[in-house]
Amino acid sequence: MATEIIFGHLEDVSVGDSFVNYKAMNKVGVHRSSMGGISGRAKDGADSVVISGGYENDSDQGDVIVYTGQGGRNKGGKHDKDQTLTLGNAALVQNLLNAQPVRVIRGEDRKNSFAPASGYRYDGLYRVESYWSEKRVDGFAIWRFRLEQLVATNTIPQPIKKSSKKAIPLGNPSPERVETTVQRVVRDSALSKSLKLHYQHLCQVCDTTIETNSGPYAEAAHITPLGAPHNGPDIWENILCLCPNHHVMFDLGVFSVADDLSLLGITGLITTEEGHAPSLVHLEYHRNHYYKKLIQPLDKG
Amino acid sequence: MATEIIFGHLEDVSVGDSFVNYKAMNKVGVHRSSMGGISGRAKDGADSVVISGGYENDSDQGDVIVYTGQGGRNKGGKHDKDQTLTLGNAALVQNLLNAQPVRVIRGEDRKNSFAPASGYRYDGLYRVESYWSEKRVDGFAIWRFRLEQLVATNTIPQPIKKSSKKAIPLGNPSPERVETTVQRVVRDSALSKSLKLHYQHLCQVCDTTIETNSGPYAEAAHITPLGAPHNGPDIWENILCLCPNHHVMFDLGVFSVADDLSLLGITGLITTEEGHAPSLVHLEYHRNHYYKKLIQPLDKG
Numbered sequence: 001m002a003t004e005i006i007f008g009h010l011e012d013v014s015v016g017d018s019f020v021n022y023k024a025m026n027k028v029g030v031h032r033s034s035m036g037g038i039s040g041r042a043k044d045g046a047d048s049v050v051i052s053g054g055y056e057n058d059s060d061q062g063d064v065i066v067y068t069g070q071g072g073r074n075k076g077g078k079h080d081k082d083q084t085l086t087l088g089n090a091a092l093v094q095n096l097l098n099a100q101p102v103r104v105i106r107g108e109d110r111k112n113s114f115a116p117a118s119g120y121r122y123d124g125l126y127r128v129e130s131y132w133s134e135k136r137v138d139g140f141a142i143w144r145f146r147l148e149q150l151v152a153t154n155t156i157p158q159p160i161k162k163s164s165k166k167a168i169p170l171g172n173p174s175p176e177r178v179e180t181t182v183q184r185v186v187r188d189s190a191l192s193k194s195l196k197l198h199y200q201h202l203c204q205v206c207d208t209t210i211e212t213n214s215g216p217y218a219e220a221a222h223i224t225p226l227g228a229p230h231n232g233p234d235i236w237e238n239i240l241c242l243c244p245n246h247h248v249m250f251d252l253g254v255f256s257v258a259d260d261l262s263l264l265g266i267t268g269l270i271t272t273e274e275g276h277a278p279s280l281v282h283l284e285y286h287r288n289h290y291y292k293k294l295i296q297p298l299d300k301g
Numbered sequence: 302m303a304t305e306i307i308f309g310h311l312e313d314v315s316v317g318d319s320f321v322n323y324k325a326m327n328k329v330g331v332h333r334s335s336m337g338g339i340s341g342r343a344k345d346g347a348d349s350v351v352i353s354g355g356y357e358n359d360s361d362q363g364d365v366i367v368y369t370g371q372g373g374r375n376k377g378g379k380h381d382k383d384q385t386l387t388l389g390n391a392a393l394v395q396n397l398l399n400a401q402p403v404r405v406i407r408g409e410d411r412k413n414s415f416a417p418a419s420g421y422r423y424d425g426l427y428r429v430e431s432y433w434s435e436k437r438v439d440g441f442a443i444w445r446f447r448l449e450q451l452v453a454t455n456t457i458p459q460p461i462k463k464s465s466k467k468a469i470p471l472g473n474p475s476p477e478r479v480e481t482t483v484q485r486v487v488r489d490s491a492l493s494k495s496l497k498l499h500y501q502h503l504c505q506v507c508d509t510t511i512e513t514n515s516g517p518y519a520e521a522a523h524i525t526p527l528g529a530p531h532n533g534p535d536i537w538e539n540i541l542c543l544c545p546n547h548h549v550m551f552d553l554g555v556f557s558v559a560d561d562l563s564l565l566g567i568t569g570l571i572t573t574e575e576g577h578a579p580s581l582v583h584l585e586y587h588r589n590h591y592y593k594k595l596i597q598p599l600d601k602g
Contacts, residue, residue, distance in 0.1 A: 098497075212554070214391060243545075252511070253513070253514070
């Protein structure tokens with residue numbers, strides 16, 4: 001089925017629908033891969049993933065899933081090399097870059113309280129919130145993806161109403177398309193507000209700020225992310241004050257920070273104000289998990 | 302009660318709790334203002350708002366509330382001047398700039414199906430998604446705020462677990478604080494992906510892109526926003542390809558775009574590629590609703 005990849009809900013499949021096997025899912029298109037857990041294309045993104053307990057590193061909290069990438073295992077299922085950022089793994093990264101949702105299907109798994117008792121169940125849309133590299137106990141590297149459930153309330157804009165005053169003569173807005181809208185989310189916190197004030201909202205990388213008529217704007221970037229599985233603390237030492245551009249670049253691993261506060265991946269250094277010293281423990285965590293050039297210098301698969 | 306403003310949930314108040322009147326809400330601190338609908342300080346942000354049908358311009362869809370600012374009315378409740386971006390209105394803008402949540406309390410209102418039958422009910426946390434200016438039918442300007450419900454799933458990071466491997470020796474992470482975390486959200490769509498490709502992910506304002514090891518990153522900015530009450534269409538003519546910095550600036554009304562595509566508020570112009578022409582209708586909508594310098598040139602209250 002080399003047809004166009006459809007992101008988001010499908011017309012004929014409802015959240016909660018069950019399927020006996022991969023073939024049944026393939027037939028309706030909810031998961032088009034006949035075997036693999038990730039359906040999609042490296043260049044275009046992943047339209048669906050199946051979580052079925054086949055991977056001991058997966059973690060399912062219902063609304064948040066830490067999904068382990070594919071590859072690195074031999075035919076017997078044993079890890080014998082590093083996973084690479086190719087195929088389905090590369091596809092999931094595209095979902096993050098392009099804010100595309102991924103359908104999540106849970107398969108039978110007695111160890112997972114969110115899994116169905118048998119077969120497979122379509123459990124709706126998730127967004128790829130972040131991805132990073134981790135070393136397994138056996139030393140092999142895996143890629144992990146944090147998937148967050150998209151809840152109708154915040155995430156789906158209202159469809160254009162029929163009662164809208166004027167027809168805008170520039171095209172045919174398609175509510176089905178709009179429904180697949182997802183977002184880049186910037187985590188912030190009460191504590192980070194005080195740090196931004198400490199830096200007068202100047203970016204610690206480029207020294208710029210965004211001046212609005214109601215005051216300056218900057219973003220707080222947690223070095224070790226908040227939330228599972230990183231569980232970074234919400235403390236000053238784990239936060240940088242950045243402009244939106246450098247925040248995106250930091251979260252995507254375009255650059256990282258060395259112990260001497262020089263930047264890796266781009267030129268420059270993190271400027272600090274008295275009273276704020278980024279934690280070396282957390283900077284190392286970021287380098288080891290997020291800094292892509294360090295993790296995979298040349299490996300493009 | 303000139304104590305510190307507490308953003309987020311309060312320890313002793315649960316979502317769904319009822320209160321007979323303002324005095325009862327003031328006593329537990331869920332809404333500290335004794336009369337006004339907005340509690341908070343212009344400089345620090347708003348900790349709570351009451352929606353109770355007192356304002357005909359309010360619109361309540363449950364998970365999304367379009368809340369009208371305060372002021373502009375005489376003692377009889379009749380509009381006799383423009384609302385200004387001061388007091389409670391200025392406070393709500395700070396919530397947006399600093400990603401602080403606001404407690405929403407609904408009061409009795411027979412015309413609102415989401416309102417309680419009597420008294421007041423604490424309905425949880427919302428984020429200030431955007432704000433803009435509008436002209437009423439009588440010609441007076443009002444400020445409006447789109448509030449979106451924060452749902453536990455996506456928005457609240459997991460508290461630090463006791464079982465976390467190592468105690469990080471840099472402070473005492475406070476889960477209660479973390480729980481008040483809210484976010485800046487970037488809406489994106491399937492259609493906007495194609496527009497970003499059309500521009501090779503170069504910002505139409507500053508011509509930069511963010512290069513990641515998995516491809517370039519840019520953001521799609523809807524000129525007339527998607528979603529109620531704007532209901533902008535998801536079509537190319539209503540989208541700009543911007544870097545995160547200029548996206549934030551555009552959404553906050555730091556700059557807008559004239560019909561000749563020159564920038565207002567900052568120097569420069571919107572560059573366009575053949576095949577994409579931003580709609581003049583939508584550019585005008587943005588100027589009239591979002592461009593703060595046009596709307597309130599000198600008025601700081």
